[in-house]
Amino acid sequence: xxxxxxxxxxxxxxxxxxxxxxxxxxxxxxxxxxxxxxxxxxxxxxxxxxxxxxxxxxxxxxxxxxxxxxxxxxxxxxxxxxxxxxxxxxxxxxxxxxx
Numbered sequence: 892x893x894x895x896x897x898x899x900x901x902x903x904x905x906x907x908x909x910x911x912x913x914x915x916x917x918x919x920x921x922x923x924x925x926x927x928x929x930x931x932x933x934x935x936x937x938x939x940x941x942x943x944x945x946x947x948x949x950x951x952x953x954x955x956x957x958x959x960x961x962x963x964x965x966x967x968x969x970x971x972x973x974x975x976x977x978x979x980x981x982x983x984x985x986x987x988x989x990x
Contacts, residue, residue: 913974920981922946924974935976938962940969946976 908914913924915937924937934949940962947954953963954970962970 907977912977917979920979922976923978923980925977927972927975930972930975937973937976939971939973944973 908923909925911926915922915924922937927934927936930936930949932949932951935946936949936954938945938947938954940947945956947956947962950961952967953961954967955961
């Protein structure tokens with residue numbers, strides 16, 4: 892019975908991870924990224940900009956990066972959208988800290 896419960900509540904089930912999903916490690920855990928077939932304001936996107944991947948929130952016609960920078964206008968032409976983040980999973984325990 893235990894095995895059934897574990898499978899039922901796996902991250903794959905909880906986060907609806909499918910064949911097109913990617914799991915990326917972040918500073919604090921993981922991000923589940925899906926293909927960005929449609930983008931709506933408020934979405935967090937994984938973008939490639941200046942050779943770096945980063946997360947950015949779609950706000951109107953601009954992308955707002957983690958550090959608060961706005962990418963808009965002509966600068967958007969330099970951005971490649973790699974996917975849309977559907978979930979962030981934070982680690983329960985930070986391995987780097989003594990308990």
